Amino acid sequence: MSLEALTEISRYYGKKSDYVLAGGGNTSWKDEGTLYVKGSGISLAEAVPDSFVKMDRKALAMIWEKQYPESSDERESAVLADLMAARKTGEEKKRPSVETLLHDILPFAFVVHLHPALVNGLTCSQQGEKAAKEIFGKDATWIAPVNPGYVLSRIVKTAIDDYRSESGKSAAVIFLQNHGVFVGDNSAKGIKEIYGEIMNKIGARIKRCPDFSDEKVILDDPQIGDIFETLAGLAGSAVFMRSGEIAMLVKDRASFAPVSSAFTPDHIVYAGSEPLFTPANTSAGIHDAWKDYVDKTGRKPKIVAVQGLGVFGVGASEKASLLALELFRDAIKVAVYSQSFGGPLFMTNDKIGFINNWEVERYRAKVSAD
Numbered sequence: 001m002s003l004e005a006l007t008e009i010s011r012y013y014g015k016k017s018d019y020v021l022a023g024g025g026n027t028s029w030k031d032e033g034t035l036y037v038k039g040s041g042i043s044l045a046e047a048v049p050d051s052f053v054k055m056d057r058k059a060l061a062m063i064w065e066k067q068y069p070e071s072s073d074e075r076e077s078a079v080l081a082d083l084m085a086a087r088k089t090g091e092e093k094k095r096p097s098v099e100t101l102l103h104d105i106l107p108f109a110f111v112v113h114l115h116p117a118l119v120n121g122l123t124c125s126q127q128g129e130k131a132a133k134e135i136f137g138k139d140a141t142w143i144a145p146v147n148p149g150y151v152l153s154r155i156v157k158t159a160i161d162d163y164r165s166e167s168g169k170s171a172a173v174i175f176l177q178n179h180g181v182f183v184g185d186n187s188a189k190g191i192k193e194i195y196g197e198i199m200n201k202i203g204a205r206i207k208r209c210p211d212f213s214d215e216k217v218i219l220d221d222p223q224i225g226d227i228f229e230t231l232a233g234l235a236g237s238a239v240f241m242r243s244g245e246i247a248m249l250v251k252d253r254a255s256f257a258p259v260s261s262a263f264t265p266d267h268i269v270y271a272g273s274e275p276l277f278t279p280a281n282t283s284a285g286i287h288d289a290w291k292d293y294v295d296k297t298g299r300k301p302k303i304v305a306v307q308g309l310g311v312f313g314v315g316a317s318e319k320a321s322l323l324a325l326e327l328f329r330d331a332i333k334v335a336v337y338s339q340s341f342g343g344p345l346f347m348t349n350d351k352i353g354f355i356n357n358w359e360v361e362r363y364r365a366k367v368s369a370d
Helices: 002-014 057-063 072-085 100-105 117-123 128-139 150-167 188-203 222-235 244-249 253-259 265-271 283-297 318-341 349-357 359-369
Strands: 026-030 034-038 052-056 110-114 141-143 173-176 180-185 216-218 237-242 276-278 303-306 310-315
Touching: 002 026, 002 034, 002 052, 002 110, 002 188, 026 100, 034 057, 034 100, 052 057, 052 100, 057 072, 057 100, 072 150, 100 110, 100 150, 110 188, 117 128, 117 173, 117 180, 117 188, 117 318, 128 141, 128 173, 128 188, 128 318, 141 150, 150 173, 180 188, 222 237, 222 283, 222 310, 237 244, 237 318, 244 253, 244 310, 244 318, 253 318, 265 318, 265 349, 276 283, 283 303, 303 318, 310 318
Parallel strands: 141 173, 276 303
Antiparallel strands: 026 034, 026 110, 034 052, 110 180, 173 180, 216 237, 237 310, 303 310
């Protein structure tokens, strides 16, 4: 019955764009011996009971007893191998969420990890930690920026152990700076109540919401057809988006600053770590700006913002281009919400570099864009 409840709550949040984009986030339910955790690359909105990977909790507990290499790449590869080995018989074709260890150590039957833009307006802001303490007091735990994967799990484990020692209860709400939030409870109903309280309390502090009422997403436009053609030739596909909100951002480079880098790992995976902003509005000028970007970063941009015009999502397919725009739109929301908490706070360069080069996120991006 609880696996059905896990499926229901996964689909419940997966279909709410205020909570989930691009299938992001992960969910789990556990009993004494087994953890059922969402598979990597699986959309929450389309979850079915078979979407969850059955994990042996004894095998997962043994991971904490092991010593892993100091090298980031070697450590994450070794931990991933141990996670794969912890799958129960018959689950070998599934890949568990990278946050499996976090789901296992939280002492609740249900755990739901999401990245709502409203929440990330707080976690991706200059005064986020201070504001979280003012809003939630001792009812929430704040985790400073850390690379996802094993290191994050270990730091959260220490934090929740300390929380329990100090308060005598388990941490049910964990905010991760520049990432999102984990919520735990022993019932699906309890999860919904906690998330509702989080959204209401943060929402009450928001001074301005983004206005997308005049937004248009365009697959082709004769007036800027040469730009479409150029970007599609460089990337494979291009989709254009404009709105009054975007118009304010693309007035000039200074205006674009609030969305000029990455807020969370999800933004990097689907929209890239740094949009290409260019004052050029001709095919030749955009081609040159693209070449300069690739020469500088070693990567193709996923977002191209053209001064005075709007924003293009670009990718190998139309689906990838639309995903890029979807996540960039989310970044706009985060930037606007963050103004209520001191302004935007991007991920640091070292954290961005880790995500750009992490095999786990490359796998997730590939599955979602296919």
